[in-house]
Every structure is written in structure tokens, then in C-alpha cells.
Amino acid sequence: xxxxxxxxxxxxxxxxxxxxxxxxxxxxxxxxxxxxxxxxxxxxxxxxxxxxxxxxxxxxxxxxxxxxxxxxxxxxxxxxxxxxxxxxxxxxxxxxxxxxxxxxxxxxxxxxxxxxxxxxxxxxxxxxxxxxxxxxxxxxxxxxxxxxxxxxxxxxxxxxxxxxxxxxxxxxxxxxxxxxxxxxxxxxxxxxxxxxxxxxxxxxxxxxxxxxxxxxxxxxxxxxxxxxxxxxxxxxxxxxxxxxxxxxxxxxxxxxxxxxxxxxxxxxxxxxxxxxxxxxxxxxxxxxxxxxxxxxxxxxxxxxxxxxxxxxxxxxxxxxxxxxxxxxxxxxxxxxxxxxxxxxxxxxxxxxxxxxxxxxxxxxxxxxxxxxxxxxxxxxxxxxxxxxxxxxxxxxxxxxxxxxxxxxxxxxxxxxxxxxxxxxxxxxxxxxxxxxxxxxxxxxxxxxxxxxxxxxxxxxxxxxxxxxxxxxxxxxxxxxxxxxxxxxxxxxxxxxxxxxxxxxxxxxxxxxxxxxxxxxxxxxxxxxxxxxxxxxxxxxxxxxxxxxxxxxxxxxxxxxxxxxxxxxxxxxxxxxxxxxxxxxx
Amino acid sequence: xxxxxxxxxxxxxxxxxxxxxxxxxxxxxxxxxxxxxxxxxxxxxxxxxxxxxxxxxxxxxxxxxxxxxxxxxxxxxxxxxxxxxxxxxxxxxxxxxxxxxxxxxxxxxxxxxxxxxxxxxxxxxxxxxxxxxxxxxxxxxxxxxxxxxxxxxxxxxxx
Numbered sequence: 001x002x003x004x005x006x007x008x009x010x011x012x013x014x015x016x017x018x019x020x021x022x023x024x025x026x027x028x029x030x031x032x033x034x035x036x037x038x039x040x041x042x043x044x045x046x047x048x049x050x051x052x053x054x055x056x057x058x059x060x061x062x063x064x065x066x067x068x069x070x071x072x073x074x075x076x077x078x079x080x081x082x083x084x085x086x087x088x089x090x091x092x093x094x095x096x097x098x099x100x101x102x103x104x105x106x107x108x109x110x111x112x113x114x115x116x117x118x119x120x121x122x123x124x125x126x127x128x129x130x131x132x133x134x135x136x137x138x139x140x141x142x143x144x145x146x147x148x149x150x151x152x153x154x155x156x157x158x159x160x161x162x163x164x165x166x167x168x169x170x171x172x173x174x175x176x177x178x179x180x181x182x183x184x185x186x187x188x189x190x191x192x193x194x195x196x197x198x199x200x201x202x203x204x205x206x207x208x209x210x211x212x213x214x215x216x217x218x219x220x221x222x223x224x225x226x227x228x229x230x231x232x233x234x235x236x237x238x239x240x241x242x243x244x245x246x247x248x249x250x251x252x253x254x255x256x257x258x259x260x261x262x263x264x265x266x267x268x269x270x271x272x273x274x275x276x277x278x279x280x281x282x283x284x285x286x287x288x289x290x291x292x293x294x295x296x297x298x299x300x301x302x303x304x305x306x307x308x309x310x311x312x313x314x315x316x317x318x319x320x321x322x323x324x325x326x327x328x329x330x331x332x333x334x335x336x337x338x339x340x341x342x343x344x345x346x347x348x349x350x351x352x353x354x355x356x357x358x359x360x361x362x363x364x365x366x367x368x369x370x371x372x373x374x375x376x377x378x379x380x381x382x383x384x385x386x387x388x389x390x391x392x393x394x395x396x397x398x399x400x401x402x403x404x405x406x407x408x409x410x411x412x413x414x415x416x417x418x419x420x421x422x423x424x425x426x427x428x429x430x431x432x433x434x435x436x437x438x439x440x441x442x443x444x445x446x447x448x449x450x451x452x453x454x455x456x457x458x459x460x461x462x463x464x465x466x467x468x469x470x471x472x473x474x475x476x477x478x479x480x481x482x483x484x485x486x487x488x489x490x491x492x493x494x495x496x497x498x499x500x501x502x503x504x505x506x507x508x509x510x511x512x513x514x515x516x517x518x519x520x521x522x523x524x525x526x527x528x529x530x531x532x533x534x535x536x537x538x539x540x541x542x543x544x545x546x547x548x549x550x551x552x553x554x555x556x557x558x559x560x561x562x563x564x565x566x567x568x569x570x571x572x573x574x575x576x577x578x579x580x581x582x583x584x585x
Numbered sequence: 586x587x588x589x590x591x592x593x594x595x596x597x598x599x600x601x602x603x604x605x606x607x608x609x610x611x612x613x614x615x616x617x618x619x620x621x622x623x624x625x626x627x628x629x630x631x632x633x634x635x636x637x638x639x640x641x642x643x644x645x646x647x648x649x650x651x652x653x654x655x656x657x658x659x660x661x662x663x664x665x666x667x668x669x670x671x672x673x674x675x676x677x678x679x680x681x682x683x684x685x686x687x688x689x690x691x692x693x694x695x696x697x698x699x700x701x702x703x704x705x706x707x708x709x710x711x712x713x714x715x716x717x718x719x720x721x722x723x724x725x726x727x728x729x730x731x732x733x734x735x736x737x738x739x740x741x742x743x744x
Contacts, residue, residue, distance in 0.1 A: 163643025168652040179645045180630055180659075187645075572637070572644055575630035578594035 002068040019050055019061035019072055030074050031112055033200055034149035035062040038514045040158055042150050046086045050074045058082050084116055090147050092123035101202045106510045108200035109147060130175060135183030137207055138191040138358040146203040148174050152195035161474040164189045186573040188308035192301035192497045193355030193506015206355050206507055209376045210386050216347040217260040224347045225263045226256050227327045230271060231353040231417030231502035232380050234523035238509035239384025240394040245519040247527050250399025255392050266402045268409030270326040271416045275536035277562055278320045279429045280553040282492055291315045293490040296422050298322045300360035301497030305473050310480050311568030319563040324350050324357055325366050328373025329561040334549045335406060348375045351383050353505030368561050379507025408541035411528030418521035419471035419501035420447035420454060423494040427458055428535045435461050442534060450500060450518050467492045472499040595625035597635050604639040611640045614650055618657055627658040663698045665743050668709035668722045675719040683719050686733035690740055
């Protein structure tokens with residue numbers, strides 16, 4: 001333990017605690033910018049500098065460990081001046097068009113400028129004129145806004161193991177960029193969007209597709225259908241000023257109707273359908289000696305990561321489309337037929353917690369209905385923008401129900417949005433389908449929670465089914481490396497690209513921290529407990545769609561509409577090759 | 586530039602040899618980059634990719650290190666690299682006029698390479714010969730007490 005004095009008050013903390021955290025214990029909020037609670041310490045922005053008695057130089061509170069007897073001052077004229085000069089230097093190289101910025105009012109630099117009352121910047125304002133990156137349908141990079149804090153670098157390398165973004169060059173010339181300054185479309189990027197959550201400013205953001213949706217909503221010839229992803233029902237509230245973890249399913253449906261959507265249906269319906277198809281695929285692989293372990297396929301960031309880094313393991317991935325794409329394929333076939341609407345007039349929108357879903361919807365193979373199955377993917381943040389623009393106030397909204405027929409779902413589908421949820425939903429169904437008897441205990445606590453890799457063993461008939469769950473690509477990489485070495489002794493693996501699962505998706509409200517991911521996940525388990533049906537195979541609308549349209553799980557219609565294939569991709573961007581002699585090969 | 590790129594590029598087999606020399610240790614990255622650059626004159630995108638693959642580290646990181654140090658180059662350089670000191674003593678004693686003379690004589694701007702691949706012109710930090718400022722280096726040779734008039738005479742030795 002160490003006893004330190006901060007601003008004249010004493011506090012006892014563990015030795016090695018940073019000054020930042022020791023001050024927090026005293027209720028002192030030292031300003032930070034390059035610091036992020038979930039990421040490696042950077043100590044590059046020098047906004048958190050403090051005075052320490054006996055030290056000549058100011059020290060960064062985020063990185064400096066306390067020692068017994070240390071005396072610290074966090075709010076002296078010298079400290080305030082240093083922080084202001086550092087901010088001035090940052091602002092002199094940062095665009096000043098906050099009003100037009102996607103991060104207006106959610107920007108940490110802007111908040112600091114406000115907190116420090118920055119009214120004047122004495123240095124010449126000069127931008128670098130770096131090119132923007134609009135190369136993908138998911139993520140936009142504006143390097144001129146980058147303040148070089150390196151939080152995205154830590155996220156991309158340490159947490160997501162993709163290693164896409166890294167600082168190149170040095171000093172004032174530093175640019176955080178994909179290799180060779182290429183666009184994100186040319187490198188092995190999963191498009192997970194976690195860099196957006198890491199970014200304190202607007203240097204990285206989702207591609208905004210709201211205008212396309214406004215246009216469709218205003219077009220009288222379009223029948224505009226929206227599907228709501230599991231994780232959005234516990235996060236959209238944050239866009240509307242509510243605290244994290246509110247279950248706002250009913251209000252979300254009402255809000256979408258007021259925006260003008262003709263039908264508000266539910267990705268949870270196709271999440272249930274995924275469980276039926278994927279569960280049967282798993283049982284078939286078990287029975288017929290197919291490739292095991294089987295890995296879940298709902299997370300498009302994981303799929304793209306797998307295609308780039310583990311093309312040799314693609315046969316392990318379930319052929320099931322993600323719930324978003326199953327919904328897209330069915331809305332322009334099954335629903336169109338049922339509602340008597342020409343599928344060409346249907347405009348299919350999905351509300352997702354995810355940036356990678358934008359890429360998934362644009363894949364050339366995702367047109368099995370004969371049309372583009374999902375026309376536009378909106379992230380939670382984009383929908384928040386639309387709701388605020390339309391002046392919809394959550395507190396005034398009634399609770400409404402999703403539309404039939406693709407709006408009925410179970411608790412098993414709701415938990416898809418949390419890490420371990422797909423595995424738990426699958427086990428609930430696989431157990432009962434395989435054994436024909438009722439599951440003694442519906443809750444699989446072992447696969448819940450934020451531990452990076454979770455394992456469980458479940459007795460299904462005579463077989464001990466061994467399962468593993470990984471969330472965040474860094475954790476996924478550990479399991480995939482084992483699998484490649486032949487050491488992953490599992491039957492079934494769930495992989496979610498984003499830490500915490502979809503509740504922590506790259507399209508979710510800002511801020512998204514580990515703590516908030518956990519709160520949203522808990523809300524999904526609460527939603528699950530409150531639903532009349534909690535097993536996918538008990539969903540009456542699922543029984544109906546098999547009776548009316550699909551026939552049987554893994555049948556011909558399913559094969560055509562609900563299953564897909566994967567594409568091996570390059571780990572490195574293409575480069576000019578040297579002209580080599582025969583001998584050199 | 587194009588011709589220079591081709592003639593100076595390095596084959597993957599040669600990169601492999603260099604990697605093997607360092608037992609493919611990621612902590613030897615800077616030494617590996619040095620060796621590859623010595624062989625090829627610069628670090629091509631292909632070489633950087635081969636190094637990342639061989640060491641099993643992200644290619645963005647190799648590129649980051651290769652662009653961090655000014656003595657590494659990711660672009661082909663001329664046969665003769667002319668480095669002009671940009672620090673205070675040389676500046677005060679007329680380095681600017683030397684740069685202008687070099688640019689005029691070579692027909693390229695600072696940072697450029699002549700189209701025949703012969704000369705590259707760039708700035709460098711202090712060469713440690715402030716006593717004879719302003720100074721330049723051409724490859725390993727140092728030239729001091731320069732005047733703009735001497736520039737064409739010196740370059741003549743290399744043409």
C-alpha cells in the first residue's frame with residue numbers, strides 16, 4: 001500500500017496505482033485524452049500532467065505510479081498552463097468545423113476545449129491536407145482530424161489482433177494509417193469499427209447511410225421494411241439520452257413506425273431461424289462425421305477476419321447466413337409473397353450494432369432473393385441521428401409490438417447480442433432436438449459474462465458436447481491458432497468479432513466501454529427472462545415458416561436462401577513484384 | 586524512377602536469406618531492414634511484406650518502423666544520395682543557397698531523384714562538421730566550406 005497526498009488530501013492505494021486512479025478515489029477528475037479505460041497506456045497527449053513534489057518536470061498522471069509519501073498537485077497554475085498549451089497545440093492542427101463533424105458533442109477534444117475554456121489559439125491554424133479514406137462501405141477515415149493518440153492502434157493490434165492501423169513516419173509527419181497508406185479496402189481489415197470506439201475525435205466513423213433511408217421513406221412507391229438487431233434494443237436508449245442497459249424494445253418499434261417505416265420486423269425472428277438451421281447443421285456434422293468443431297457465422301467482422309487470416313479454416317464455419325442476411329433473403333421472397341407485394345418495391349433496411357454488417361450486405365453473393373437482400377444497413381448511431389432529427393422523444397412513446405410474421409421471437413434470439421448468447425441459444429435447441437426431452441436447466445451460466453474465452457461441457461444424450469466461446473478477435477485468434485495446430489478439442493465454437501459480443505459492436509452508441517458492454521449484455525439476459533418463449537424451436541412463427549415456405553431445416557429452400565459460402569482473401573495488400581532471375585526463383 | 590525501382594528491387598529469396606540470418610526474430614527487425622536496404626537500396630513494398638510474413642508480425646508495424654527512421658527509405662534512391670545538413674550552423678552560413686544550386690544543377694526539387702536514377706537530394710540532421718559549414722555528404726564523402734559556385738564542380742566528379 002502507498003499513502004499519497006493529492007491536492008492536500010491523503011489517500012491510501014495499492015502500490016503501483018497510477019496518479020490518475022489514486023486521484024479518482026478522492027473524487028478528483030484529472031482530464032485525459034489519449035487515455036482509455038480498456039486500452040494500453042499511451043501517455044502521449046500530456047493533457048493529464050500533474051506536479052509532483054521533488055520532481056522538476058510535470059508528469060503524466062495516466063502513466064505515473066504513486067509511491068508512499070508522494071505529494072501531488074493536480075490544479076496549480078503551472079499544471080493548468082501546461083494543459084492549455086498542449087490543447088492549443090492540438091487544436092492548431094485540428095479542423096475547427098465541429099458543427100459539421102459526426103462527433104459534434106461526443107468528441108473528447110471538444111469537451112476538453114470546453115472544459116478549459118479555450119477562447120483563443122495563439123498558434124497558426126494549419127491542417128495537413130491528408131487524404132480521406134472512403135474506400136469501404138463501412139468505415140470512413142479522416143486523418144486530418146487525427147490527434148495521434150494511438151488508441152485505435154492499441155484497439156486494432158492488442159484487442160482485435162488485426163494489426164491494420166499503425167503510425168507511420170515520425171514527429172509532426174506521423175500518420176496513423178493502414179500499411180503503405182492504402183485504403184481499408186486493400187488491407188486485411190475486418191471492418192469491425194472498434195477503432196471508432198477507441199477514437200476520441202471524429203477521425204474514424206461509420207459511413208453515414210441515413211440519407212438513402214430518408215429518400216426511401218419519402219418514396220410512395222417503396223414499401224420500406226426495417227429489421228431490428230438483438231443488441232439494438234438495449235442500446236438505442238443511449239442515443240436518446242437514457243442510461244445504458246435500458247430495454248427499450250417497445251419504444252424502438254414505436255419510434256421506427258413514427259419515422260415512417262411500413263413494417264417494423266425483427267432480426268430476432270431470423271436469429272431463431274439461424275438456431276434451427278445452425279443447430280441442425282451441427283447435429284448433421286456430428287452424425288455424419290462432418291468438419292468439427294463447427295464455428296458460428298453470425299458475426300460478419302469475424303467472417304471477414306477469418307477469410308483474411310484463416311482461409312484454411314473456412315470449412316469449419318457454419319454455412320448459415322447471419323440473421324441479418326437470412327431476414328433480407330426472406331423479406332423479398334416469403335414476406336413479399338405473403339403480403340402480395342412485388343419484391344422490387346420492397347426497400348429492406350436493417351438496424352444493426354455493427355459496421356461490418358454494411359460490408360456484409362454489399363457482398364455480391366447476398367442477392368439470393370433475386371434483388372439486393374438488404375438495401376441499407378443503419379448503425380445504432382445513425383438511427384439515433386434520424387430519431388433526433390425527426391424530433392421523436394422516447395419519453396413520450398408508447399410500447400408497441402413488432403409486425404407479423406417476421407416479428408415474433410424468443411429469449412434465445414434476444415441473447416444473440418451478448419457474447420455466449422448464440423451458443424446458449426443453440427444448446428437450448430440442440431439438446432431438445434437431439435434428445436427429444438426437455439432441458440432440465442435452460443440457463444447456461446458458464447458461457448455468459450465478459451471473460452475472453454469461455455468453455456463448457458454439456459451432456460447431449462450419450463455425447464459430452466464440448467463448446468468454447470470467444471469474443472474480440474484477439475481471443476478468437478487464440479482459439480483459431482489452437483484449431484490450426486489441431487489442439488482445439490471442441491465440437492462447437494462461438495466467435496463474436498467485438499468485445500462483449502454485438503452489444504459492444506462498432507456501430508453502437510458512443511461511448512462503448514467494457515463496463516457499458518457488460519451492462520447492455522445483462523439487459524439482454526433480463527429481456528430473455530421476460531419473454532414467453534425462450535427456445536428458438538418453440539417460436540410459433542418459426543414453425544409456421546417451415547410449414548408454409550421452407551419445408552424442413554437444411555432443405556432445398558433453406559439451402560438456396562439461408563446458407564452461403566466464404567471467400568479466401570489475402571492477408572497482405574497486393575504489391576509490385578521484383579523481377580527475379582531463375583536462380584532466385 | 587521506374588527503371589531505378591526495377592533495378593534496385595530485391596527478390597523474396599534474398600529477403601528470406603536475410604531473415605534466416607537473424608533466425609526470424611521479430612526483435613531483429615531494425616537489423617533486418619538495414620540488411621535489406623543495403624542489398625536493394627531501399628525497402629520495397631514487396632520486401633516489407635516478405636519481412637512481415639517471415640517474422641509473423643503485422644505488416645503495418647514493419648511499415649511503421651521502416652518509415653520512422655530517416656535512414657530507411659521506402660522509395661528507390663539514386664546511385665548517389667546527396668544529404669544536405671539542415672541544422673543551424675549550416676543554415677546560418679548559407680545552406681539554402683547550396684540547396685538551390687543543387688536543385689538547379691540536378692533539375693530536381695529537394696527530396697527528388699533524377700530521372701536517370703543517378704542522384705537523390707535530401708536533407709539530413711547535423712553531420713558533425715560544423716567547423717566547415719555549410720556541408721553536404723554524397724554517399725560516404727563529406728564536402729565542407731561550400732559555395733554555390735563549387736556545387737557544379739563537385740557534381741562533375743559523379744556524372
